[in-house]
Amino acid sequence: MIFSPLFKSSTHSVPSPDGQLVATLLLSKIIVRSVQSLRTVHEVTPPTASELAGPILAFTWSPSSSKILIATASHIYVLGVVDPRFRAVIRVPGPSADRPSFVRFGPDDGTIYAFSSLGIKLSIFNLATTKVVEINNPKFYQPVSASRCLSFRPGSSHLAVLTRTAGRDVISLHAPPAWDAQRSWYPDTVDCQGLVWSSDGRWLIVWESASQGHKLLFYTPDGHLFRTWTGPNATVPELDLKHAELGAGVKRCQLSPDARRVAVCDHTRFIYILEVPAALETMRFHHPTTAVIPKDTLQIWQEQLNMPQSPSARVVHAFGRVTQPISPPGPSSNSITISEPSLGGSSCTFDASSTLLASRIEDSPTALWIWDLSAMELRAVLIFSSDIASFRWHPSIPELLSITCQGRDHHGVVFVWDPLSNGPRPMDCASFFPDEKVAPKWQTVWVNSDTPPATVYVGDSNQYLLASLAESGDPHPHWKDVQLSPSYGNTLSIDNVLQSNEDWNGSLTDMEDDTQSGPDDTFSFKKL
Secondary structure (H helix, E strand, O other), X not given: OEEOOOXXXXXXXXXXXXXXXXXXXXXXXXXXXXXXXOOEEEEEXXXXXXXXXXXXXXXXXXXXXXXXXXXXXOEEXXXXXXXXXXXXXXXXXXXXXXXXXXXXXOOOOOEEEXXXXXXXXXXXXXXXXXXXXXXXXXXXXXXXXXXXXXXXXXXXXXXEEEEXXXXXXXEEEEEOOOOEEEEEEOOOOOOEEEEEEOOOOOOEEEEEOHHHOXXXXXXXXXXXXXXXXXXXXXXXXXXXXXXXXXOOOOOEEEEOOXXXXXXXXXXXXXXXXXXXXXXXXXXXXXXOOOOEOOEOOXXXXXXXXXXXXXXXXXXXXXXXXXXXXXXXXXOOOOOOOOOOOOOOEEEEEXXXXXXXXXXXXXXXXXXXXXXXOOOOEEEEEEEOOOOEEEEEEOOOOOOOEEEEEOOHHXXXXXXXXXXXXXXXXXXXXXXXXXXXXXXXXXXXXXXXXXXXXXXXXXXXXXXXXXXXXXXXXXXXXXOOOOOOOOOXXXXXXXXXXXXXXXXXXXXXXXXXXXXXXXXXXXXXXXXO
């Protein structure tokens, strides 16, 4: 493994979708750094600190990795990275109390959507035509759930939106670029919990609330119901009988990248694998309650902490292969004690090849289960000493998984696993930070890349680094010869400045394009 030097960061630092760049919002500039060379390749001038006073609601890349979006309570800024002359400002319509709660780019660089914090409307802005389309009463609008309320169809970019009017769920389809409503209908749901297009754009999948029992609806692109899945046909084990009798249904569902399968988690210890679009259950994986027996095709790895003898030294993380039957572990000492742990799949996700599925259940939060869909069996169990905080497959490289855990001993430690490794490999990135510590709210994400070696972004509100899975003798990446740019280490973070100037109450200066004779009030543009 090869680690880059540390670079100045903030709470708004994110890799680009194409995996080539990392953008960091600082006080006086946006530093855009190359992942390959680690050099600063662009410096973008952001709005002034007074204009960005108050919380920054979004800092994100455009789909093409050529623009950056910054959203505040009253304005949305779009800044060109490749072309620094491009600059757009959107004045968010509506009362100040109804600020945006969730702002993102749409399917292209010219489309931006924003949910209002009171759930009054979903606004879709077109940067090319300076027009805005408003869709009233989106069902979900908070940051944690807004993404379940809309989905852009791959290929054609048709928009499916879930709204709720007069106590009934409504699904509508909108065609770009004007986003006119093509069709709307009432789905056969009482309390719909989300919708999503399949990756091939052939099916729109809708799921019902768990309180209403098992139900998944499969629609064609023109909105006609094709299939309905109403739950497993066979009986369930006695341990899960009480949940089946109560009718607890779909808790979460996850589509595979190849659009052939959907994994459904409910309030039992099962994961149901359905074929798309037949809506037929072809596999059923069960998280065992009894001892798991290791074998040639099932590897079980358990974390072992080697406590340091010196108080200043860091804990050493290692994994040993379990050779004897072992029972699934319960919550770790870091967990909040509850009288009766809830059951069911906490989360599950497919790898890039759609052949492996990783899952975590709530009553065993320290274990990660890896299922092989081609062999229809459990492939590996990874047992950690602390509750699992997150796990992510690499977006492009198959069968490559990263895991992070809760607890002080796991701050800044990323575990990487693949089927051919001897257990998860710990990457102690915190040892490269000052005083060998990272802030509690640190983050890690994969840097997108189609070919190995994979790279991981690890950072907190002050600094970040990149960690490559390349071996020391590999020619890539050439990070050892990099000389740090002047931007490193001497640029003040915008977060620190805003915190030290809490009474700063600046006003935004409108940026209008003189060539526009009668622009929409919502938009203003300026070419620098």
